[in-house]
Amino acid sequence: MHESMPASSAPQPSAEEIRQIAAPLCGLEGPLLPMLHALQETFGHVPPHAVPVLAELLNLGRAEVHGVISFYHDFRDHPAGRQVLKICRAEACQAMGGAGVAAETLARLGVDWHGTTADGAVTVEPVYCLGLCACAPAAMIDDRVIGRVTAERLTREVRQ
Numbered sequence: 001m002h003e004s005m006p007a008s009s010a011p012q013p014s015a016e017e018i019r020q021i022a023a024p025l026c027g028l029e030g031p032l033l034p035m036l037h038a039l040q041e042t043f044g045h046v047p048p049h050a051v052p053v054l055a056e057l058l059n060l061g062r063a064e065v066h067g068v069i070s071f072y073h074d075f076r077d078h079p080a081g082r083q084v085l086k087i088c089r090a091e092a093c094q095a096m097g098g099a100g101v102a103a104e105t106l107a108r109l110g111v112d113w114h115g116t117t118a119d120g121a122v123t124v125e126p127v128y129c130l131g132l133c134a135c136a137p138a139a140m141i142d143d144r145v146i147g148r149v150t151a152e153r154l155t156r157e158v159r160q
Helices: 015-025 032-041 050-058 062-071 091-095 098-109 151-159
Strands: 083-088 122-127 139-141 145-147
Touching: 015 032, 015 050, 015 091, 050 062, 050 145, 062 145, 083 098, 091 098, 098 122, 098 151, 122 151, 145 151
Parallel strands: 083 122
Antiparallel strands: 083 139, 139 145
8 A cells, every 4th residue: 555666776876986975084093983974974875785785994804894884774685765854753742643743744745654755755754852842742854853743734735
């Protein structure tokens, strides 16, 4: 019933392109996170084939690199939609009707969690606190936090 947009058919960056972005960061203390952020900023995601490149540059196991990527929820292995809608799933928002807002919003957009609308416009992700508990339920569209949301407001705001 819920469909996600397939991974982008855009050409994937080469190992050399990944290396050019990551290698200058090798001298930093704890360089893996800055490398992952740089790749995601450049490509809109961390390409899966970046794992062996980063592992080689940092003399780490591939599992270690993959473990860091999978631990941090903001890293993606495929491009997100043009807008990212994050809906709070924490207790305060749930107590104020957040579960219903989330379910209705997902249904209206025709996606499930982590899914992207068929037109590539919106990716919906769960988050576990936006720090707006007093104005629950809360959501964030790109970098803009919104309190006291409804499904109608969320779908209207992402359709603008």
